[in-house]
Amino acid sequence: MQGGPGAALDGxxxxxxxxxxxxRAEVSASCRLExxxxxxxxxxxxxxxxxDLVLEAxxxxxxxxxEQVTRAIAAVPAAAPDxxxxxxxAAAAEAGMVRLDEMMAQLGRLTTRLDGGLR
Numbered sequence: 001m002q003g004g005p006g007a008a009l010d011g012x013x014x015x016x017x018x019x020x021x022x023x024r025a026e027v028s029a030s031c032r033l034e035x036x037x038x039x040x041x042x043x044x045x046x047x048x049x050x051x052d053l054v055l056e057a058x059x060x061x062x063x064x065x066x067e068q069v070t071r072a073i074a075a076v077p078a079a080a081p082d083x084x085x086x087x088x089x090a091a092a093a094e095a096g097m098v099r100l101d102e103m104m105a106q107l108g109r110l111t112t113r114l115d116g117g118l119r
Contacts (some may be wrong), residue, residue, distance in 0.1 A: 012068045016060025018053040021046075025057040027065050033058060 012029035022039035036058075042050055 009069060009072055012065055013071060014063070014065025015063070016057045016067065018056035018060070023050075023057045024055040025054070025061040026100055027058070027061040029063055029069055031062045033061075039108040046048060 003042070010031040013034075014027040014031070015024065016027075017024045019039075019042055022042045024035075024037040025033060026035035028034050036054065038054070042053060077104070
């Protein structure tokens with residue numbers, strides 16, 4: 001897969017059903033409800049039952065999406081370390097330490113001169 005985790009998640013679509021497929025939910029990779037389809041025959045089962053069936057389908061869709069996201073992220077290869085960048089950073093850090101040592105030495109000499117001039 002190319003493009004990192006974001007690209008890997010573009011095609012994730014969790015689908016869940018209830019009541020033998022009469023209630024169907026689709027969610028995005030972020031588990032946002034995108035589609036809810038209800039067979040008219042389910043309306044005869046009552047409001048409470050309908051709500052339970054919708055929840056069942058949505059939760060199944062969310063679980064499906066979550067599993068797909070986990071698989072998609074696991075399939076994205078880890079980025080290799082930038083050895084050139086690390087070498088440049090190490091060289092810059094070393095140069096900075098040398099410069100700091102030089103500044104400390106200069107400060108020490110200046111302090112000695114000032115101490116000698118105050119006597």
